[in-house]
Amino acid sequence: MQTTRQKPQNAAALCAMALFVLMLGCLLALSGFGAQVYRALTESQSRNNAARAALSYVSARLRASDAEGAAAVGQGPEGPALLLREPGYETRIYLYRGSLVEEYAAAGAPLDPESAQPVARAAAFAVTVQGSLYTVSTDAGTVQVTLHSGEGGA
Secondary structure (H helix, E strand, O other): OOOHHHHHHHHHHHHHHHHHHHHHHHHHHHHHHHHHHHHHHHHHHHHHHHHHHHHHHHHHHHHHOOOOOOOOEEEEOOOOHHHHEOEEEEEEEEOOOEEEEEEEEEEOOOOOOOOOEEEEEOOOOEEEEOOOOEEEEEOOEEEEOOOOOOOHHH
């Protein structure tokens, strides 16, 4: 008689243990999946923030140069360059080897992309001017800045 009582108790204990192991496995699998999703989302958000930060940086620099004739569009090594002028010097923002770079140099000096400071990774950069409206585009988007000092230089 004891053997028949022990068999149902052993079977119940074994079933409970199997259920516990199954639940633990599901919990670990869901935790791993959640961690992968979270990592992918934060990496994507970081890339988007970095790309938008570059566009915001360029537009802030342009707004800070809101003086008559202080902003112009020139030619960079891989397309247009935004030229922000001050007496005797200019800041040049342009695309070089997959990065948006900024170079501070004497006005009229030749471009020196090797000494330029990288601002952000970028695959595209364009600047257009229509009167006092500057349209700056990168692969992260487009921003329009109107200078209040009058018409900019082209």
